Amino acid sequence: MTTRARNSAAVAALGIVLALVGAVLTPAHADTGAWPDRTGDVRRTTFDGSGDTTTQTTSLVPKRKQGDLRSYRVSYAPERIRMTLGFRDLRRKAGHVWVVAGLRWGGDRFDEVTLETGPGNRRGRSLLESDPTCAVQHRVDYGRNRMTIVLPARCLERPDRLRFRVSVHETDDREDPSYFFKDTAPGAGKRWSPHVDRG
Numbered sequence: 001m002t003t004r005a006r007n008s009a010a011v012a013a014l015g016i017v018l019a020l021v022g023a024v025l026t027p028a029h030a031d032t033g034a035w036p037d038r039t040g041d042v043r044r045t046t047f048d049g050s051g052d053t054t055t056q057t058t059s060l061v062p063k064r065k066q067g068d069l070r071s072y073r074v075s076y077a078p079e080r081i082r083m084t085l086g087f088r089d090l091r092r093k094a095g096h097v098w099v100v101a102g103l104r105w106g107g108d109r110f111d112e113v114t115l116e117t118g119p120g121n122r123r124g125r126s127l128l129e130s131d132p133t134c135a136v137q138h139r140v141d142y143g144r145n146r147m148t149i150v151l152p153a154r155c156l157e158r159p160d161r162l163r164f165r166v167s168v169h170e171t172d173d174r175e176d177p178s179y180f181f182k183d184t185a186p187g188a189g190k191r192w193s194p195h196v197d198r199g
């Protein structure tokens with residue numbers, strides 16, 4: 001084989017390798033919705049249990065960055081649903097944090113994934129409400145202030161399209177909280193995102 005032929009063969013082989021790498025790295029087609037959430041909109045609810053009744057007071061704490069959602073994104077590939085939450089700040093040394101990610105489809109079908117982190121559990125635990133055997137995966141990235149939840153689409157029987165909403169709670173005492181912080185999206189957490197189609 002001449003030098004030129006060897007070089008040509010090497011270039012061709014490299015091209016095949018790059019094509020294979022590209023095929024592996026390029027995800028299957030997914031439909032994606034990505035939206036911002038207002039910042040400075042975390043609310044604190046305090047319980048006062050003195051006396052015979054418990055009173056509840058809620059106020060805005062606009063300077064609080066911890067747990068303040070700033071973006072949310074849903075990507076729906078044929079076989080998996082990926083939800084990504086961006087925060088202003090997500091500290092490793094925080095209280096108990098519960099994320100409740102709701103999914104709605106087919107008119108009145110509804111399910112939710114919970115992701116809980118806290119002292120001694122910084123990597124977190126996640127669970128699909130309707131099916132504890134569903135292999136939900138998640139990642140809590142404190143460095144990038146981001147949480148990711150990935151749900152196999154089969155766990156929801158692969159709906160054609162779905163909508164999303166999320167709430168984030170944090171408190172100090174898991175069993176008997178005297179207060180909690182809360183942020184929700186979209187808006188006050190009673191609406192749903194626009195539809196995201198199955199990719």
Ligand SMILES: [Ca+2]
Binds near residue numbers: 041042069070
């Ligand atoms: Ca927010």
